[in-house]
Amino acid sequence: MQQTTIALVDDHRLFRQGIVSLIKTFPEYDVLFEAGSGEEFCERIHQKNKPDIVLLDLNMPVMNGAQLASWIKEHYPEIHIIVLSMVDDAETILMTIKTGVRGYLLKDADPLEFKAALDAVADHNVYFPSFVTRLMAERLYTPSTDVKLNQREKDFLKYAGTELTYKEIAEKMFVSLRTIDGYRDGLFVKLNVKNRVGLVLYAIKNKLIEL
Amino acid sequence: MQQTTIALVDDHRLFRQGIVSLIKTFPEYDVLFEAGSGEEFCERIHQKNKPDIVLLDLNMPVMNGAQLASWIKEHYPEIHIIVLSMVDDAETILMTIKTGVRGYLLKDADPLEFKAALDAVADHNVYFPSFVTRLMAERLYTPSTDVKLNQREKDFLKYAGTELTYKEIAEKMFVSLRTIDGYRDGLFVKLNVKNRVGLVLYAIKNKLIEL
DNA sequence: GTAAAATAGGGGGAAAACACCCTAAGGAAT
């Protein structure tokens, strides 16, 4: 039978021991090696065979988990990473997922969930617990603020999302610079933004301009 | 016992019947009303009591599910929406989740999964099947950019994509305005753009900033 | 039928952004 190999990176020896003995109860998985820090992992990965999955602690001194995850993704993109963490604040979790990790578990997860995560990731799938999924959904959710804009304002916004100056936009739209000033100032109020960057972001969010 | 009320919107009468009879087997849920179209739903929601949860078909004529979801979110933000769909292409799913729905199920989901989704959403949580979670994670994942920018430049670009003035960015980054001028002018050349809009567009295209 | 919006246009001055120029320390490569 083909075993799935695992590497474990965590600075707490006792925690590593617990995880390793848990994994030993799963015959289809095998711990290839352990590392007590990101640096140690980077050394070992060159010497040893590459694991299929890396279990990674987020909170480690010197090189933290997110940095190591980025490093692994860059140098060994085929390795799948599951983060083990005690951290549960939204920004940290989302930042970590952005690095491309395929699973996120809190350290107090029960063994069944741990096994489910391993199975999912070994099968090239992802595993995120419900509260993480929720964070991801909330991050994607963009409440629509449909402010009604007339056609001239939409046209203007399209141009505002280019590198043209307002003077050049005025020429393109066959109006004076002053008129453009008026459109712009009106939109600042309507869209509740402060400057051109705000206009550009609004236009992109509302798909008035293509990227 | 407090029942959780459900409204069902789908243009297929037989499918509605199937769902209703399934829900009848769950004593804690009650179907408040059904609608065969978005328009019908909009009328009924005014007359009837509001449901706690709306089960919503994506593919409907005239007003599609995503549009209706946006409408519901705008007028009744406290109603939770679960999408029922046969569509499984990534863009459609992600666009729908952006409207703020709290669950997404394929129509061939088994009754156990259906029940799990109802329970999660009734509990003000979210429910997305593994393949949807995976899509969300992939959307959040930002591969590292190929153009070699140093960390300070990346930091600066992130701020350039906000409504902060350069002076304010300088304060945030604890450097002088002149240094920021230098970063900016350097990036104008490196990225071949003319002004701040160019920087913002670059940052967005390369996912250095999120929308 | 009148009031109030939306649409289109404009002026002047202050602030910010931009262009082009420069120095210098620290590290890597030759």
Next chain:
DNA sequence: ATTCCTTAGGGTGTTTTCCCCCTATTTTAC
């Protein structure tokens, strides 16, 4: 040891952007 590159910092002057003020039509709503 010297060059080259990166990172950090700076000065000056011009252009653009932004803010606050204003007028005159044309729709829309009551």
